[in-house]
Amino acid sequence: MKKVILISFIAVLAACSTVMITGRKQFNIVSDSEILSASAAAYSDFIKTAPISKDAKNTAMVKNVGNAIAAAVEKYMRENGKSADLRNYSWEYNLVQSSEVNAFCMPGGKIVVYEGILPLTQNETGLAVVIGHEVAHAVAKHSNERMSQQIAVQLAGLGTDVLLSQKSEATRNAIGTLYGIGSQVGVILPYSRTHELEADRLGLIFMAMAGYDPNQALSFWQRMSANSSGKPMEFLSTHPSDKTRIAKLQECLPEAMKYYKK
Numbered sequence: 001m002k003k004v005i006l007i008s009f010i011a012v013l014a015a016c017s018t019v020m021i022t023g024r025k026q027f028n029i030v031s032d033s034e035i036l037s038a039s040a041a042a043y044s045d046f047i048k049t050a051p052i053s054k055d056a057k058n059t060a061m062v063k064n065v066g067n068a069i070a071a072a073v074e075k076y077m078r079e080n081g082k083s084a085d086l087r088n089y090s091w092e093y094n095l096v097q098s099s100e101v102n103a104f105c106m107p108g109g110k111i112v113v114y115e116g117i118l119p120l121t122q123n124e125t126g127l128a129v130v131i132g133h134e135v136a137h138a139v140a141k142h143s144n145e146r147m148s149q150q151i152a153v154q155l156a157g158l159g160t161d162v163l164l165s166q167k168s169e170a171t172r173n174a175i176g177t178l179y180g181i182g183s184q185v186g187v188i189l190p191y192s193r194t195h196e197l198e199a200d201r202l203g204l205i206f207m208a209m210a211g212y213d214p215n216q217a218l219s220f221w222q223r224m225s226a227n228s229s230g231k232p233m234e235f236l237s238t239h240p241s242d243k244t245r246i247a248k249l250q251e252c253l254p255e256a257m258k259y260y261k262k
Contacts, residue, residue, distance in 0.1 A: 019140050021202060024194075030147045032107075036088055039106040039143065046112075053095035053115055062113050065127045065210075066093035069135050070109065072209035077139075085139065101227065105134035107143050120223045128212035129220045132203035140202060142195040193240050197248050204249065204256035214256040221246050 017028050053059055070091045077083050089109040099116040106112075111131060121127040137143070204214040225242035240248070 017141070019198065021205060024198065026141070026145045028141065028144050028148050030144045032085075032088070032141075032144070035141075035144050035147065036108050039108050039110070043106050043108070043110045047094065050094070050112070051097040053097050055095065055115070058115070058118060059095045061124055061127060062095045062111075063093045065124055065131050066091065066111050068210040068212075069128060069131050069206055072206050073135060073139055076206075076209060101224075103130050103134050105131070105138045107138050107141070109138065111135070120227060121220060122223075125207075125212045125216045126220045128207040128210060129203065129217045132207035132210070132212075133199045134203075135206060136199040136202035137195065140195075140198060142199070146192070146195070196239050197245070200245060200249055201252045201255075204252050205259050208256045208260035211261065214253060214260060217249055218246060221249060
């Protein structure tokens with residue numbers, strides 16, 4: 001029993017990495033190659049059927065902002081010896097015809113913005129808030145971490161040696177897995193809120209590096225708050241409450257302004 005505990009402890013330590021800028025330790029047993037392969041397949045399936053926007057002006061805006069954020073991230077990574085983390089990134093930007101208020105950036109740099117979010121972003125700076133936030137999720141390897149948590153939940157009763165030796169199979173099986181309420185509230189959901197607030201902080205810095213005023217993030221999230229209703233209580237939500245998010249953004253603004261050059 002002691003041997004199993006020791007192996008588990010060593011394995012957890014070995015699986016810890018550090019998020020850039022924030023310095024947060026994250027549990028990660030999913031390799032970049034695994035997550036990039038899965039993401040590339042999912043993105044390919046999505047984009048084959050997604051109705052691409054015919055709005056030339058807004059499509060150009062998405063590409064312009066996406067390029068600016070990507071260039072800022074690449075510059076930061078290069079200056080801090082982390083270029084290898086973006087080695088297999090191939091940036092791509094698409095605006096999709098949909099009234100859904102949504103956007104995402106998959107690991108590997110595939111950015112998708114839904115037309116439905118544009119009335120809330122209003123302009124390039126508002127869009128930079130969204131794209132900066134989504135890119136932050138990708139480069140902070142939140143997908144790797146989430147998948148690692150799911151695998152750990154799946155295989156917690158099998159022992160760390162089995163968890164590690166069967167990691168690839170567990171990674172595939174983790175997709176679409178449903179969780180019991182105990183593991184969701186205790187592990188999965190709190191980490192997701194952590195990821196959201198971390199992406200907010202990194203997103204502010206990335207948009208500032210790209211030349212967009214991070215102060216405008218407060219206005220965007222206030223508009224998002226006014227546009228939303230019927231949310232679950234924060235304890236059972238994968239996202240922080242609007243009040244929490246805006247308060248944390250205000251705390252992060254002085255740090256982000258250090259990177260902002262008009």
